[in-house]
Amino acid sequence: MRQHKLLAKILTILVLFFFTYTPLAVAAKKKSPKSKYPDLVAVKGGEPDKMFETGIKALGGMKRFIKKGQTVLVKPNMGWNRMPELASNTNPKLVGKIIQMAKKAGAKEVWVFDHAVNEEKACWKNSGIEKEVKTYKGKLFTAENKSDYRKVKIPKAKILKETLIHKRYLDADVIINVPILKDHMGTRMTCAIKNLMGVVWDRRFYHREGLHQTIADFPLSKKVDLTVVDAYRVLMRHGPKGGSVKDVSLKKMQILSTDMVLADAAAAKILGLKPKELQDLVAADAHGYGSMKLAKANIKRITLKDKK
């Protein structure tokens, strides 16, 4: 009898165990696509291309974002006729690596363009990005023809209800935003959401109607799949144009995230600003397509060791 009682006890415990744990395990399994990857990956201490390789691995690899046969838009900041050392444009090595890995992951075509501030052809050449795009067989497009832009309505926007957007941005299956982190005389900081100002035709509208709100309104038009913030060389003063190496600090950092508001918030801290100080970021957070609350985010920090 005693043996029977013991057996019954063990059985009840086992049954209870089973009933309490299976739902948890199922729930955990259902939750997994969200929590398997960190919200933000921050890499530090290597060359831009190496940092991207490590960072994207931690974020689930390039195949998480790109399916075979898709077209990918890589949107760097290359609006200034400056050399890479002056940190006005996105690091060419990083852009090259992203194109290479996107192709490897099965992308049909990789597009690159930016509505430049300076003379476009000179920007392509001196930023070093044209060479990288050619090496890895991406496609570089001009953004100077108004006929390439299509009118898009953004109903949820507060000010930017309607704007002309470049067709390559609208037609791409996957969008990878590759801004460079810089100081900015107008918005204090330029990074991920500000970089998307380079796909619209009429930037004067932004300036005229309120720079911060319009910048925050724009990402409502289309989802950006991945944001890679280049903080290898950071322009700390006299942005966005720069022009002196004295203003450049070699931070050797990179931020990867699917949430560009979160990426911007982290980037702001690198520049020594509080995310709450940035009006465009606060407005973007209010729209709800991203969150600037770093404390709540699952951040993975990786430090690479230089192999010398």
Added chain:
Amino acid sequence: MSFKKIRYLTQFMFFLLTLAVFMGLIENKIFHSVFHALHIFPSLSQWDSLTPYFAITIFMLIMPIFFGRIYCSFLCPAGLIQDVIGDIFHKLGIKQRTSPSLPWLSFFIIVLCLSLIFLHSSFYGYLDHYSQLGRSFSLLTVEGFSYSALFGWIFLGLIVLVPIVYPRWFCTVLCPSGALYSMLNKISFLKITEGEVCDACSECEVSCPSMCIHDGKIDTHQCITCLQCTDECNIGSFEIVFASPWKREKVVTKTSKGRRRFLINGLGVFLGVGSGLQLKHFFFRFKNKQLTTIIPPGGNSASEFFSKCSFCNLCLTVCPTHVIESSLWENGFVGFPKPKMNFDKSFCSYDCNLCLKVCPTQAIAYYPLKDKKLIKIGTAKLNKDLCIPYIKPQDCVACAEHCPSKAITIEIVNKIRRPVVDEELCIGCGACQYSCPTLPDKSIIVKTEPVHSIAKAPPLLQEFIQEPIKQMESSEEFPF
């Protein structure tokens, strides 16, 4: 290989080269200088600023004394167009005629154009084939249909439509280079002599590109030394002779007809000089103060620029930002249709001196990029009654963001960022006017400088030139 094939080959190569120059595909300064020096008009206008390339122009000027009009027959791109049109319509069976042989008109045109060049006036640009060709190309490709493009259309009509009936008529009637060359061709070493025997087969008459052979005799005024007749003649009547002109048999011209011709030609010369002086005197009264448009960097001063520019408008096509436009009557007759900068449409790129390189007359004089960056062509004026941050609490520093010479800085008043202009640093590139968002009037506008000066160098530019690229590595941890 017949002369016709060689001629078409060299002409076609040269035509492609010209197209490459017109389209701005070549950026080498020396190439442009050498290429433009090959055309005596408009390169002769550089006579007062002796560059080494002017030697080439001088060579091209005296070359016809030795080799006849081989520029016209073997190189000229405007000639090729007429040749091709003439050939096609000849094969289609259109009856073609010789264009009128008017030596007095040639005398008039050549004296007029040369006197204009030496009087520092650029009205010869209305006649000169190279300026016209450049103008046609650039105005038709850049502007298409506009009042100034009318000139391009007219010239295109002259060299495309008229040669259907009168082949090569422009070269023998209107072209100033052609007129000068035909004068020199008469005393040239290289000469085609006609034999006494002629079987009147008229092969040569038909094949001659300028149709200047009549009954086996060549009209030396219209001959372009293409040497094709020596190939065509069945009995070898034509021969190429290279001998000094004074050793050749002289044709007796002391007849009453000869005397009359001399008088008419003299009248042509007289009229040429006279009208040159008149044109310069009455139409070229331009004071620097009158300038209303902005002229490209390198123009030095408005009067100098307008006196040199033969309005070929090549700067329009090469300009990467398309800021240069062809002006209308803003500066009167003198300024029509010469280039101006339209800063509402675009801006002058800070890191570019292409128009300075391509200008065939050096009206836009060449300066290295380093010097061009400091040429002050205008001054930005900020209108604080329109500028957004001055009238309402809203950030806007679009102009400061775009300013390449650090002339526009920002000041923060009540947490609002607004622009401030330093006129000493401003070079008038128009980046601020272009980027200014206010409507309908821009709140920052570049005022023209009739006489260009050198602006103060921006502080950071100097630093950048002196300092080697060296960066401080920070070893800080992630701040988040």
